[in-house]
Amino acid sequence: MSGTMTLDELADNFSLFDDWEDRYRYIIDLGKKMTPLPDSAKVQANKVEGCISQVWLTSQIEGTGAQAVLTFQADSDAHIVRGLLAILLILFSGKTAQQIAAIDADHELAKLDLDQHISPNRRNGVASVVRVIQGTARRLLAA
């Protein structure tokens, strides 16, 4: 995963595919390029409850309050979910608590036309990840 890619750039790349198979291949590829979580981090405490696949999320916080920078790592046992997690990290990781809390995830992710998979209203692991990430940021803001 390119550390400098933004979600808008990702959306541009996505718009090049008119075939859903290519789109999935790209998502799967994003997942494969993402740094995997070590097995030691794949523990219950890091698990984000989902319905079908297993999802783990860890966060690193540098600084305090609104300007704290949050770095996330995530993993899943399902390939497509791992790719979607890579997309969420592009959207959220390496930003300040203030920035993260202000992101309209629905609006941003809609640019990718992947709504059926990662809309926060969906009851699945990926949607839960958005809630956990923004929850972490909001707690820092409130502190």
Added chain:
Amino acid sequence: MGIAVSDSLRSDLATTVFDVEAVRRDFPILTSQVHGKRLAYLDSGASAQKPLAVLDAMRNAYEHEYANVHRGAYWLSETATQNYEAARSKVRAFINAADDCEVIFTRGATEAINLVAQTYARSLLKPGDEIIISALEHHSNIVPWQMVRDDKGLVLKVVPITDDGRFDMEAFEALLTDRTRLVAIAHVSNVLGTVLPVAEIAAKAHAAGAIVLVDGCQGIVHRPVDVQALGCDFYAFSGHKLYGPTGIGILWGREALLDRMPPWMGGGDMISSVTFEASEWAALPAKFEAGTPAIVQAIGLGAAVDYVRSINHAAALEHEEALLAYAIDGMQAIDGLTLHGTAPGKSGIIAFSMSYAHPHDIATVLDRAGVAIRAGHHCCQPLMDRCGVPAMARASFGVYTNKDDIDQLLKALHTVQTLFA
């Protein structure tokens, strides 16, 4: 087939042959497209689609014959009551119960099993009494027994399954003791498709002095059910898997047992008299149907039973078995695909995994190809543990499943292979 058949027999065969395309026309939803693709609905094990006959019966009930049941001394209420009770009679005949009063309407199979756990087991079992279930049970046939076990100090034992997914009869016999009071098993596994030898299990349980509850959610759909022939004491199933509506299910129980069981929920319709000091319970089945029931859902279930009975069951079963063999053949040819549950005579439920893709991946890609399957633990976490996987993908058939559905499934599985392998 090389066998001489008389003309009259040949014409009999022609009228009873199973025409799956005609069946499909009864289910409006099957003409839907998803993601621009033909819908191949292979998740009937989770919930079946509904034929027009069910939709029409429910609409007619609401439009023309709706009022509360068992209450009003007026035409509409009497008509609704008649229709509601007629649905009960249809179910009674369908499963060959001895009397309408043995057929209890519940919200679903889950409520039916909980009812037995919370009345029979809670009131009539004593600390140290034993309940036996099997390793392939749905959570609905595990958790209710655990809850009453913990409250009452009961013992819960589990019959293992063989590697191909069969009920281990020898192990079962070894688990039976003079403290065994109840055996609760599935008729057909919702994951592996295994058909359990219920009659044999019931005979052995009875010989040990235990009664038998059968979780018939899949059995009622895939096998003819005659509760007398099965020899069980309770049979529970949901309406929505039998092409009927959600929110309605059946607990069938032997009258003598139901009579001994105290009511579970109190309220209207389940009493014969109430004072502030005490109440008297109504007779069966009202004793177990407190409150306004799911009237129109019951009528819908009755229509579903009529619909299923209008189909030649033997021919439909033959069709299902041919499709199952065809699907299994095609799936076995896919590298890295493992089938879970290969018991002889299994029903049209195929659980599988692929070495290079998670069930979630499989289901997501299949969805894009218009194929609806289930992925996950199927409410059978202990069974997943037994099979050594966290989750499985599952394709399950309904009476409307045809060869095109299977071809679409196989094609999409090849796409999964090209994407992930």
